[in-house]
Amino acid sequence: MPSTITNFETYFLGNSSKSIAAYQKAIATVQSLLIDFFDNQKQAYSGKTPEQLTAIFEAIDLDPIEGQKWERIAAEIKKILNNSVVVSHPTCIAHLHCPPLIPALAAEMVISATNQSMDSWDQSPAATILEQKLINWLCDLFGYQIQADGVFTSGGTQSNFMGLLLARDYYCQTQLNWSVQQQGLPQQARNFRILCSQISHFTVRQTAALLGLGEKAIVPLETDENYCLSAAVVEDKLRELKAQNLLPIAIVATAGTTDFGSIDPIASLANLAKKYGIWLHVDGAYGGALILSDRHRNKLAGIELADSIAVDFHKLFYQPISCGAFLLKDRNLFRLIELRADYLNPETNELEGIPDLVTKSVQTTRRFDALKLFLSLQSLGRKTFAEMIDSTIELAEKTAQLIAEEKALELANFPTINAVVFRYRPQYSVNKSDKINSQIRMLLIKRGQAVIAQTQICDRTYLKFTLLNPNTTISHIANLLAEIKSLGQTLENN
Numbered sequence: 001m002p003s004t005i006t007n008f009e010t011y012f013l014g015n016s017s018k019s020i021a022a023y024q025k026a027i028a029t030v031q032s033l034l035i036d037f038f039d040n041q042k043q044a045y046s047g048k049t050p051e052q053l054t055a056i057f058e059a060i061d062l063d064p065i066e067g068q069k070w071e072r073i074a075a076e077i078k079k080i081l082n083n084s085v086v087v088s089h090p091t092c093i094a095h096l097h098c099p100p101l102i103p104a105l106a107a108e109m110v111i112s113a114t115n116q117s118m119d120s121w122d123q124s125p126a127a128t129i130l131e132q133k134l135i136n137w138l139c140d141l142f143g144y145q146i147q148a149d150g151v152f153t154s155g156g157t158q159s160n161f162m163g164l165l166l167a168r169d170y171y172c173q174t175q176l177n178w179s180v181q182q183q184g185l186p187q188q189a190r191n192f193r194i195l196c197s198q199i200s201h202f203t204v205r206q207t208a209a210l211l212g213l214g215e216k217a218i219v220p221l222e223t224d225e226n227y228c229l230s231a232a233v234v235e236d237k238l239r240e241l242k243a244q245n246l247l248p249i250a251i252v253a254t255a256g257t258t259d260f261g262s263i264d265p266i267a268s269l270a271n272l273a274k275k276y277g278i279w280l281h282v283d284g285a286y287g288g289a290l291i292l293s294d295r296h297r298n299k300l301a302g303i304e305l306a307d308s309i310a311v312d313f314h315k316l317f318y319q320p321i322s323c324g325a326f327l328l329k330d331r332n333l334f335r336l337i338e339l340r341a342d343y344l345n346p347e348t349n350e351l352e353g354i355p356d357l358v359t360k361s362v363q364t365t366r367r368f369d370a371l372k373l374f375l376s377l378q379s380l381g382r383k384t385f386a387e388m389i390d391s392t393i394e395l396a397e398k399t400a401q402l403i404a405e406e407k408a409l410e411l412a413n414f415p416t417i418n419a420v421v422f423r424y425r426p427q428y429s430v431n432k433s434d435k436i437n438s439q440i441r442m443l444l445i446k447r448g449q450a451v452i453a454q455t456q457i458c459d460r461t462y463l464k465f466t467l468l469n470p471n472t473t474i475s476h477i478a479n480l481l482a483e484i485k486s487l488g489q490t491l492e493n494n
């Protein structure tokens with residue numbers, strides 16, 4: 001009697017020739033589409049508007065009753081590829097959004113195909129050991145001592161969350177003899193305050209809200225002319241808060257602000273944090289990568305004094321999204337958020353020396369993203385990473401120089417890392433400056449010539465280049481600046 005049961009063999013990668021053939025077909029299709037796409041890329045983006053994209057995907061059948069042939073699926077993939085921003089294009093320079101390294105792309109295939117889950121050792125035996133080794137290497141790289149530890153995260157948002165979560169719980173435990181994990185927030189929590197610069201990442205504010213402290217817990221402080229916090233300003237504020245019977249629990253230093261790449265004075269802030277008995281978290285999501293560069297590492301001086309550090313690999317370490325890490329100076333403090341589940345990480349595992357990384361994470365099921373960083377380091381070597389970082393900083397410096405020399409443009413910052421903020425300076429219609437700068441950006445995107453960002457300084461609109469791509473050259477930038485100037489002049493005359 002013929003079986004009515006479908007054979008699922010060809011849907012999963014396994015040890016049969018049919019399964020392997022199906023896998024090869026899928027991978028070969030996608031690979032040839034990708035090669036074709038990258039080989040023929042001429043523009044940073046197709047220029048399609050949200051309405052046009054909605055129309056393109058209007059007729060897509062999301063759940064066909066029968067599976068489709070790859071040839072047909074390929075047509076849909078092409079539509080997606082053709083309307084994606086080309087992150088490796090030399091003028092796709094809007095955000096902290098990097099072109100991913102080739103070894104990391106290969107790693108992604110291994111990560112997905114083996115599908116290890118980092119929560120418990122029995123779901124990721126080798127991966128658990130390798131992630132821990134990379135964490136130990138990172139702690140050492142940032143100058144932490146042997147008692148430090150950390151965990152891979154989905155990125156800066158999660159790492160900042162973990163830093164402030166531990167800061168809050170540590171304060172409650174040590175100053176108020178209160179376990180937030182057991183008892184929830186203490187009454188005094190309404191007076192908790194977290195100091196940071198007014199240009200720290202919005203996730204600091206978001207975290208305060210998520211931690212039940214409210215956005216009001218954030219005390220945003222003015223920055224100096226280089227967009228950095230001043231330790232003197234922070235200390236004045238600490239005194240003021242104390243005089244008002246408010247309870248400062250943490251300082252957040254940003255090592256690489258999103259718009260300007262500016263780096264707060266970490267060592268002085270660490271001294272202050274120590275003096276006032278509060279936590280210092282360094283948001284090094286962007287600038288943490290400077291630790292690899294002999295030329296620029298000194299900009300992070302004092303980072304080893306921080307209680308916790310956020311560092312992202314999907315920014316200046318050129319990893320595909322997502323990949324980040326949270327590092328903690330004293331590993332014992334992970335106990336503040338430790339939870340046990342019988343099925344996953346029972347205490348008996350610990351007694352038997354079985355490492356379950358879930359105990360250090362706010363995620364349960366978690367990808368083996370550490371493999372991407374591992375294969376990239378293996379394939380490129382540390383020296384090349386440092387050279388890429390150095391070369392993009394040099395490019396940013398030359399870009400700033402070009403802008404400073406051009407009368408039609410106004411430079412907002414001398415780059416500490418590789419972000420350059422500036423604006424077109426209208427000759428006659430000064431009051432239309434914001435509108436003209438916004439229009440310049442949108443025109444570049446719509447024409448597919450460049451994807452650049454826009455930001456605000458003192459409520460005025462500025463343009464931003466985030467020069468992460470080591471293949472962007474100064475002549476790409478010079479051409480783009482000439483185009484920006486010409487667009488500005490045309491808009492002004494219209």
Ligand SMILES: Cc1ncc(COP(=O)(O)O)c(C=O)c1O
Binds near residue numbers: 155157160203256
């Ligand atoms: C300084 C800084 N911190 C944190 C984040 C958030 O990181 P993620 O997007 O990886 O969660 C960003 C994002 O750009 C950032 O620039």
